Amino acid sequence: MGSLVRVLPALVAAISCLTALAIDIPDLRYLKAHNDYDPDGPYHEFLDYSPDLSVQGMDNSIRRVCLAGQWLLYDEHYYSGFKAFFSDVNQCHNLSSSYSISSLRYAGSPYGLDDVYYNLYEGDLWTGNEFKGNTNTPNVANLDMKVSSLSISGQSPWTFFTGLQYAGEAVCVYPTYVTNNGGILLHHNSIPTITNLGLSDNSIRSVAKGCLTDNVYRGDRPHQGERGDQGGH
Known part of the structure; x- marks a missing residue:
């Protein structure tokens, strides 16, 4: 019993510390x-x-x-x-x-402000139904051939494909813009209509992390350098 009595206060202290850390995340x-x-x-x-x-x-x-x-x-x-x-x-x-x-x-991500993430939207200007995630997806499920706009966040580019399983035409989108307030960063890029990427409307069918094509879109600044691998490097 004596050891249990000693363990319980330590466990409570650890939980309290974790709670405080969660509240203090900037x-x-x-x-x-x-x-x-x-x-x-x-x-x-x-x-x-x-x-x-x-x-x-x-x-x-x-x-x-x-x-x-x-x-x-x-x-x-x-x-x-x-x-x-x-x-x-x-x-x-x-x-x-x-x-x-x-x-x-x-x-963006439900877990952290600048976590790597993408959002696909059924309508232009980020309207309607949505498909989202932070990992490669060989198909975009309910938005298959229905994507009209998108947004990315975090410090990795994403490649969007017009075919299932990362096939077809592809375009790489970088998080061109960085918002910084007191050292808290938010990398992001938002495309109001995917025709801005040179793709046909309602053509996106799969998504992969990293820059996996030489067809690169970065808005106001073209990417200079070699394409990345599937880890986003």
Whole structure:
């Protein structure tokens, strides 16, 4: 019994330490939605998707957002009618009084702000249904031949293929843009329509981590150097 009594306090201390570490992680994703422009006013904090903001009593009432991560705002329920895409680290933005925000969600990893991740969307401008992940996928399941826009985050490029099992045409997309606030980094790139990549709309069928083709898209800066391997190196 004596040893058990000694072990229990140590276990409680270890759990408390882990809890404190979880709370203190500096790169947690969040969005604080204010219903007026007062920076000290009340707000509702979102850590996850909301397909219908009336559930939180925030439908058509958001006027100011403070956020970390990539957040998408829509003027219709269930991620339709794109209105704004913010990629930021602990910054605030006032919205136009004409904006009527009825749903919102984030792009990127649910685990860490700058973790390697991709999001595929059924509609242009990141609308509609979604397929997402952080590993190679030989098919994009419910969005097979339905992808119209995409977003990536983290420090690895991704290669998008028009065939199953990494076949067909391919284009490599790098996280061209870097947001830095106090040393907290967010690497990202968002493509509003995949025709910008030189691919046909609704043609993406598989995805692999790394740059596996010489056909490289980086937005404002073409990639200089050799393509990477499947580990993203």
